[in-house]
Amino acid sequence: MPKIEPRRGKIVIHLLGRKYEWTVEPRYWRNPMIGLALWLTLPLLIYATATSVFHYHPIALLSTLIFANLLIMMAVPFNLQVIGTGRLSFGPHFFLAVGGYTAALLSRDYGVSPLLTLPAAFFMGAIIALAISPITIISRGVYYVLITMLLPFILGEITYWRSDIFGAETGIPNVELLFHTTGNVTLDVLIFVYVSLAIALVFLFFVDRTLRSRYGLMMGVINEDEDVALSYGINVRWIKIVTFTLTSGAMAISGWFLAHYQGSFSGPVWLMPSFLIMVLLTATLAGKGAIYGVVVSAYIVATLREITRVSLGEFSVVVLFLILLTLLYFLREGFWGLYRKRRYREYEPSIRVRRKT
Amino acid sequence: MKMGKMMIGLGLILAVVLLGCTETPKPAPTPVPTPIPTTPVEKTPVITTPVQTTPIPTTPVEKTPGVVTTPPRLTGEIKVCALYDTRIPAFKANVEALKLAIEEINAQGGIMGKKLELIHQDTQRKVDIAITAYRSAVIEKGCKVVFVEGVSEEVMALLEEGAKIYHSNPHIMISSQAGMESTLKVIEDYEKYKFFFRSLPSDPEMNYKVTKVFFDIAKDVIGAKKVALLLEDAAWTKCAREGCTYNTKFGTVGSKAMKDWVKEEYGLEVVYISNLAVGEKNFLPILETAAARGAEFIFVLSSWYTDTTTLTKQWASSSARNIPIAFFGGTAQWMTAWNLTGGASLGTIVMTYDYEAIPLANPNTAGVIKKLHERGISLDTSTHYAYSELMRVKEAMERAGNPEDIDAVIKAMEELEFKNHTIHRAEYMFFGYKNPNFHSYTGGPTMIAQFQCNGKPVYIVPSDVLAKGGYVEESQKVQPDAYKSPAELRKICK
Numbered sequence: 014m015p016k017i018e019p020r021r022g023k024i025v026i027h028l029l030g031r032k033y034e035w036t037v038e039p040r041y042w043r044n045p046m047i048g049l050a051l052w053l054t055l056p057l058l059i060y061a062t063a064t065s066v067f068h069y070h071p072i073a074l075l076s077t078l079i080f081a082n083l084l085i086m087m088a089v090p091f092n093l094q095v096i097g098t099g100r101l102s103f104g105p106h107f108f109l110a111v112g113g114y115t116a117a118l119l120s121r122d123y124g125v126s127p128l129l130t131l132p133a134a135f136f137m138g139a140i141i142a143l144a145i146s147p148i149t150i151i152s153r154g155v156y157y158v159l160i161t162m163l164l165p166f167i168l169g170e171i172t173y174w175r176s177d178i179f180g181a182e183t184g185i186p187n188v189e190l191l192f193h194t195t196g197n198v199t200l201d202v203l204i205f206v207y208v209s210l211a212i213a214l215v216f217l218f219f220v221d222r223t224l225r226s227r228y229g230l231m232m233g234v235i236n237e238d239e240d241v242a243l244s245y246g247i248n249v250r251w252i253k254i255v256t257f258t259l260t261s262g263a264m265a266i267s268g269w270f271l272a273h274y275q276g277s278f279s280g281p282v283w284l285m286p287s288f289l290i291m292v293l294l295t296a297t298l299a300g301k302g303a304i305y306g307v308v309v310s311a312y313i314v315a316t317l318r319e320i321t322r323v324s325l326g327e328f329s330v331v332v333l334f335l336i337l338l339t340l341l342y343f344l345r346e347g348f349w350g351l352y353r354k355r356r357y358r359e360y361e362p363s364i365r366v367r368r369k370t
Numbered sequence: 371m372k373m374g375k376m377m378i379g380l381g382l383i384l385a386v387v388l389l390g391c392t393e394t395p396k397p398a399p400t401p402v403p404t405p406i407p408t409t410p411v412e413k414t415p416v417i418t419t420p421v422q423t424t425p426i427p428t429t430p431v432e433k434t435p436g437v438v439t440t441p442p443r444l445t446g447e448i449k450v451c452a453l454y455d456t457r458i459p460a461f462k463a464n465v466e467a468l469k470l471a472i473e474e475i476n477a478q479g480g481i482m483g484k485k486l487e488l489i490h491q492d493t494q495r496k497v498d499i500a501i502t503a504y505r506s507a508v509i510e511k512g513c514k515v516v517f518v519e520g521v522s523e524e525v526m527a528l529l530e531e532g533a534k535i536y537h538s539n540p541h542i543m544i545s546s547q548a549g550m551e552s553t554l555k556v557i558e559d560y561e562k563y564k565f566f567f568r569s570l571p572s573d574p575e576m577n578y579k580v581t582k583v584f585f586d587i588a589k590d591v592i593g594a595k596k597v598a599l600l601l602e603d604a605a606w607t608k609c610a611r612e613g614c615t616y617n618t619k620f621g622t623v624g625s626k627a628m629k630d631w632v633k634e635e636y637g638l639e640v641v642y643i644s645n646l647a648v649g650e651k652n653f654l655p656i657l658e659t660a661a662a663r664g665a666e667f668i669f670v671l672s673s674w675y676t677d678t679t680t681l682t683k684q685w686a687s688s689s690a691r692n693i694p695i696a697f698f699g700g701t702a703q704w705m706t707a708w709n710l711t712g713g714a715s716l717g718t719i720v721m722t723y724d725y726e727a728i729p730l731a732n733p734n735t736a737g738v739i740k741k742l743h744e745r746g747i748s749l750d751t752s753t754h755y756a757y758s759e760l761m762r763v764k765e766a767m768e769r770a771g772n773p774e775d776i777d778a779v780i781k782a783m784e785e786l787e788f789k790n791h792t793i794h795r796a797e798y799m800f801f802g803y804k805n806p807n808f809h810s811y812t813g814g815p816t817m818i819a820q821f822q823c824n825g826k827p828v829y830i831v832p833s834d835v836l837a838k839g840g841y842v843e844e845s846q847k848v849q850p851d852a853y854k855s856p857a858e859l860r861k862i863c864k
Contacts, residue, residue, distance in 0.1 A: 073506035080498050173603050173648065181605035183522040183549040190530075198509060198535050275501065276530035279523035282497045322492050322499065327457055329492060 045305070049214075052308060056206045060199070070199040073319065075206050079274070081315035082209035083267060088296040088307045089216045090263035093223060096302055097232040097256030098149040099239060104161035105264050106289050108138045110168055110280040112265025117185035117278035118178070127191050127273045131266065138265025142258045149253040165284040172280045184279025191273040205274055212270060213308075216263055220304050232256065236302075291318075294337050299347045306349025313348065447485045448773050450760065451513035453503050455495040459701075460674055461519050463747045464546070465490055467757040468517060470741055475760070481767045489513060493524065500524040501531055508532075508539045514776065515763055520547025520570070520752060522605065529555055533562045540776035542763065542783070546570060546755040547673070549605055550616070553810045557618045564780055567801055568810040569755040574616065574625035575813030577609035581628070581671060583815045584696045585636045586835045587719065588667040591850045592694050598642040598665035599628055600656060602672040610671055611645065616806060623806035628671070641665050648675045653684045661690040668695040670702075678702040679710045686714035692857045694719060696818070704748035708825025715821045716863060717856030722819050723793050724749045725827045729847030730817065735792045751793065751816075758791040758799075765790075784809070793817070795840050815839035820853055823863035828852045 016027040022038040036042060056078055063071035091105045112134035119125040119133055148160050172179035179185065191208060194201050223229050234242040235249055242249050272278040282288075295314050299306030317336060321329040344350060452468050454461040465488075472486045480486060489511055491503035500518070507513045518528055525548035532543050543566045545552065550573040556563045571580060588594045601611050608614050615624030625631065629640045641663040644656045660668055668690065672678060678700035685695050696719035701707055705724045707715045722728075726739045738757055742749055763779070766786050770778035784802035791799050798814045815835050819827035829848040836845035854862070 070509050072509045073502050076498075076502035076505055080502075083498075170647070173605075176605045176608060180551075183551050183605045184526055186526050186529075186551055186555065194534050196538075198505070198538060201534065202505070275497070275527045277523075277526045279497065279526065282523050287496070319502070322494065326492060330457075330494060 075202045077319040078206045081311045082213045084295045084311035085213040086267040087292045090260035093220045094260035096236045098253045099236045100157045102161040104164040107164040108261045108264035109268040111138045112268030113272045113278040116269040116272040117188045120188045134265045134269035135262040139258050139262030142261030146254040146257045149257050169284040182281050186277045188272045300349030303349030306347050309348040447487045449487050449513040451507035451516045452490045453493050453518045455493050463753040464756040466747045467753045471757045471760040481764050497527050504528050516543045518545045522549035525552045544759050546752040556809045571811045571813035572806050574609045574623045578625035579813030586832050589636050590832050591853045594666035596639045596641045597667045598660035600670045602676050603645040618806045620805050653681045657688040657690040671698045673699045682711045683714045703750040706748050717859045719820050721816050729844050731843040754792045762788045
């Protein structure tokens with residue numbers, strides 16, 4: 014039987030010999046809850062406002078939200094990977110493609126349902142990541158960047174070389190959709206928004222719990238200085254390999270989602286550096302290691318991209334990147350830095366000394 | 371948190387305002403009852419061409435009775451959406467061609483009185499954006515005709531979207547130069563994908579019937595005996611690289627690898643084959659090897675993925691410079707290739723439809739080329755396809771009697787013997803053949819020219835090849851005897 018023990022500002026739950034804590038002090042959970050509620054209701058709000066007030070189906074805007082959620086699905090595990098390995102990877106989209114191809118091939122060639130292609134995509138991404146994970150130990154700096162950068166290029170070339178399997182730029186068609194259509198396209202898209210949002214939310218939850226755990230602390234030490242981490246007795250190699258493997262598997266789930274969302278999967282599209290840039294910008298603009306900042310960052314990046322696209326024509330890409338560059342320059346701590354600046358007590362204790370006058 | 375909330379709120383407001391207000395809001399579309407699915411064979415009894423095992427072009431059937439000769443005058447407008455990344459010159463040309471076609475149609479009173487309106491949406495050549503733009507085009511903007519850029523990965527994804535959207539928002543989607551897999555979907559599941567038309571022949575025909583003319587030139591005009599093949603390493607060239615067979619319910623279509631049929635049918639020895647990696651910039655080793663192997667003719671099977679401008683420049687400075695080189699696609703199709711290469715394209719052999727004095731029988735062709743040149747546009751084949759396909763849509767809508775009845779328009783598109791294509795004869799772009807070219811073009815001879823002094827193209831297709839392909843009038847205007855070797859041209863064009 015679980016034993017519940019109220020303590021000051023928190024509840025401690027003893028279950029099966031383990032101890033779990035739940036902070037009940039409102040200042041620690043009120044704002045995240047408000048943010049979560051806002052995030053969850055945003056698609057519905059857009060849908061309801063557009064249909065009832067403006068009398069049009071906001072399908073372009075909902076599609077943009079899906080892209081924003083995709084960016085979150087990539088950037089959140091990417092952030093954890095960077096923290097846990099102490100390395101900046103330039104190949105997160107490689108794992109997206111691995112997951113996408115796994116799901117698409119299993120679905121088209123063997124009729125495997127999306128429910129089963131999900132773990133398959135995760136494990137394929139994780140297994141490949143495990144196989145190449147020694148790079149997180151033996152290489153660093155520009156070597157690590159180059160290795161991770163080359164992986165997507167190699168996969169891209171393989172898709173052309175073995176076009177009989179991967180379909181080159183045409184990709185793999187006839188992939189089963191995640192769910193049968195409701196008959197209302199806008200509603201279908203709205204469901205996809207919530208599916209992608211749910212995946213992003215699950216990623217956020219796991220990464221949040223990890224960063225708050227003692228493993229998160231060890232990852233932070235590794236990120237700061239590996240020698241110090243070793244001197245503390247932290248098993249640096251083990252943590253790096255596990256982090257790299259699991260976060261890569263998570264990124265592969267993004268590919269799974271794309272394959273079953275679009276009904277086809279074409280790797281060369283996602284292996285382009287342009288998509289990598291969007292993921293890196295999302296992660297960087299979020300703020301260093303700020304996983305909640307990723308949500309804000311992804312939604313702003315995706316919305317800006319759509320706004321510039323529909324309003325600026327051929328200049329849209331230039332203007333978009335100029336805006337994002339400006340944000341990078343002025344928001345030194347990313348979007349999350351804006352929040353933290355005003356809520357400093359939530360992330361670090363401080364002492365105010367009143368001077369005698 | 372205030373700032374965070376403010377940012378989200380601002381983003382939402384901006385998005386709703388800017389996206390929602392880019393057009394006058396329209397009421398939600400009313401779902402149209404879906405007709406009971408029937409197979410295309412049952413729906414179009416007028417097509418008498420039997421199922422074929424090899425896709426031989428067949429003569430289009432005569433028009434069915436009941437054609438509307440004096441269509442009733444309607445009001446309102448028909449929206450035509452163009453989903454193109456206009457940063458790509460070829461796609462910009464497609465949009466301009468559509469604008470020109472719409473101007474001309476509207477000047478003639480529109481389609482049964484309905485004016486056409488063009489809405490351009492930028493895809494940035496990205497699949498996710500193309501999907502967003504497509505959904506917006508059909509559902510939010512109400513486009514009845516959607517032209518999409520010939521990027522296979524986009525078209526494959528859009529087909530799935532279109533299948534979901536079609537029954538609530540009927541429309542036609544036309545793509546030039548997408549992969550053949552898109553057409554196979556129409557053949558295999560007609561009711562689901564019937565809204566899609568592709569202005570390009572099937573891959574086996576593209577890699578065989580359309581390219582054959584280059585080897586007619588190599589053998590009969592140039593007198594070459596040894597050839598080198600440079601084949602772009604992309605999905606659409608699989609038939610040329612490896613050979614291919616496609617089994618469809620309308621028959622089987624296939625072709626041998628190019629190296630095999632070039633030898634068997636033309637008796638030409640293939641001394642060198644090289645695959646061109648997409649994005650390749652260094653062609654010198656390939657050209658040097660072709661020269662070292664004694665090639666007397668170099669054929670480059672490429673699309674826009676291959677930088678033919680760089681390839682041409684490197685050819686002109688390599689030891690292969692005296693070997694005649696022929697280009698299938700890319701910027702080499704443009705008249706401006708001459709300027710782009712600084713005159714290095716002298717002597718190159720190209721498939722070009724960008725010359726105002728092109729010897730084509732269609733009286734409209736020169737006018738279209740001239741008008742687009744005046745707008746600063748160079749034309750490749752897809753530019754002509756965009757213009758011509760909208761003209762075909764006009765005829766099909768008039769034939770259907772109601773531009774809003776898209777099912778009837780699709781049927782009319784399948785039955786229509788469209789004679790006003792700016793570069794192809796009617797039998798090569800008939801959409802209704804019950805063979806693997808269903809809803810796409812049929813392969814045949816094309817107009818091949820050599821860039822001679824000052825970049826003037828001289829059409830050197832053998833007359834008998836054109837005549838056999840049905841281009842009787844054109845066959846009298848080409849000048850295969852005017853071919854000159856690159857070395858000779860360099861001497862006389864100083």
